[in-house]
Amino acid sequence: MPRILLALLCFLIAMPAQASTPWSRPAATTLLDYGRKIDSHGLDPRDYELDRLSTALGAGDQRGLDIAATRSFALIARDLANGRVPADQRRLSYFRTPNLSPDAVLALIDRALSSGDIAAELDRLAPAHADYLRLRAALLSLPADAVADRARLRANLERWRWLPRDMGPRYLIVNVPEYVAQLVDRGAVLATHRVIVGKPGTPTPQFATTATGVILNPTWTVPQSIVRESVGALIRTRPATARARGYSWTQQGGSLQVVQQRGPGNALGQMKIDMPNPLAIFLHDTPSKSLFEKEERTFSHGCVRTDQPFDLAVAMLTGTDWTRARIDAAVAAGTTVTAKLSAPIPVYIVYMTARADAKGRLNRFDDVYGLDSDIAAALGAGSLAATRQLSSMGCLAG
Template sequence: MKNILSLTALTLFLAATATPALAQLEEGEKPTEGMIAAGEAPATPISEAETALRFLQNQAAATKWTRTAAADLLAYVERIGEEGLDPADYDPIGLRAALEGNDDAALSATATDIFLRVSSDLALGHVRGDARVDWHMIDPDLDGNEQYAMMQRAVANGSVRDELNSLLPTHPQYAELKGVLATATDPAVIDKVRTNLDRWRWLPRDLGPRYVIVNVPAYTVAIVENGHVVARHRAVVGATKTATPQLSAVATGVILNPWWEVPRSISPAVRGKKGYVSVKDGDGVRYRQPPGPGNSLGRMKVVMPNNYAIYLHDTPAKSLFNRDVRAFSHGCIRTQDALGFAQMLLNNPLWDQARIAEAIAAGKTVKADAAVPTPVYITYFTAAAIKDKGGIFTYNDIYGRDSTVVAGLTDRNGGVLASMK
């Protein structure tokens, strides 16, 4: 049963990463032997477990592991605890037994299975599926085709360690958290670090040369350029009942003097109130709040289209930035010194401080374009390593999500099969 679960998890991963043969399947359709082995679908489908087994056997046959490469893989697995992962999840006992045996085909099959699981977890994170509560970012770091090409390079060039290390996050916090983990003895600290190391793996490996990162538990918004924080602002985030989801978007500019489109969920609260404009919308009515000092979006809203209608914006309730706990919004990120933030985000000489002030004073709604589109990552990290001091600073787990990640880290399948149990 242990092997079948491993292969099922592998099949789910391959489907998620859109290996061409699997990507062509319609919902509910079963992959077939021909699709995997030769690209021609036979008439009789086979079971998911058998499909995964045959797929694995085919790939193992295509990649003949040398004993040197397999020994390097075993050494990597035995030290994978340095990444906050559990060596036992990658069957070092089975790989050692295969190395000590005389069956080269069995060695290749075992090493292939382990390499796929290790590379997947390093690139995309071990905790998957429902265990990633409200996490909606797409991580493009690895697909099935690249995974097998990487494995073949690792074996052919004797570069197992280098190939696997190339998948690790490049953000300095990842390496600094690993440093904390190396010396930690307190189980609570160990769990906290492991949880946040995995969250870094959920993100793209390289966030880009310039980006905005929001850390919800820290109530902060930062602009990062070439690895250095050039601006950090306090933020108000979603209340526990209207939690801010974790997502990525691209900021292309800002709206100065924005209108606020009142969400339908709270429309009854503004019905009949002064300062709101009603607009017929099909069979119903929606409400808008015109620009002004009392507008709920304040004087600025970032243009960052996404499926969750979550934005960074100003607020008239400036006093909330003085509080230590700042979880009060309906999900959006209210940003302190929003106009100063807007100027830095735009990074556009046409929109300097004077031009922005002039546009605000005019009172008209204006869109200011950024010089270059900027990625925005809304994240959830409950710990940060203190640079050069070997400790961590922890943030309150405001939405209670750490325990789910810890549980996923103790599950060999990372929670990916939770919905099937």
């Protein structure tokens, strides 16, 4: 059985027993027109079985029209809601969008057919963030021969589809290729800070977590990878120097457990944002201040180092009694203190190699980890719908 028929069969078997509202010819025609313009989202119309839908419209067979329109709607809805590139192919990304179930798709179709506005139902699945909308506008303004820029924008539109639709009214976002962290409140940027990110060999991943506080004068539990790479050798060959740099250690089993004590020479500096996550990636201060003057700032083992860390701390601690004077006093006292935020703040580490500003100007950033090409290749494959394996969640998950 050809893969495309197998995928269609998989989809139909997973559908619930109750039938959705029949597709009218005007509604199906609207869907066909929407699919043909899906490239405005950086997606390829050839991936949505529009020829099948067009044929069904011309045949006058209601069952064939229902199957073809439902299938095209489901494929478009899945990619707008979840992203086109399968989750296991999103290199260095740990973002996961909720998958659309067959029941959810049928509910969307029923609502769209009842309201008569197919486009509005599909549009609501795509990101509404201003940056996504600006990238779409920038893509539409590009000439057809701007191949490199078109590929770049399509890759970044896809990355936006991996992010939560509701990022929260107040959040901290780090854009790795831009080397920038921004604190955003209701769409307004409250603070912008230069950052240092992971080296190509130890890249900073893309993920979401939540900040709950700011740790002043933190200690640093040295990751085993860094113990093996450098700190372990320092301890074995120059233990006095290691102690002078604040390291203490114990041997546990077959591994060396190392902690660097708090202080201005600590690798985390004198401030670390408390944002627990299984990747052990944090935003923190650094004693290596001069590196912020470099244009390309890929120097860390994966964590994100920020300049002016106490200014960022003050901005994040708005609404608490942690003033700059109190922060300075706590740092000077030399003890480890956690200043709790007034409310948790979502943190997003993203990888956007292009952003468009409010005036439509396109800002491009170096693809420091070489991630754009894989996404662009996947999005450019017109036969992808026929060859990719649809997921087990009703064959719809992205």
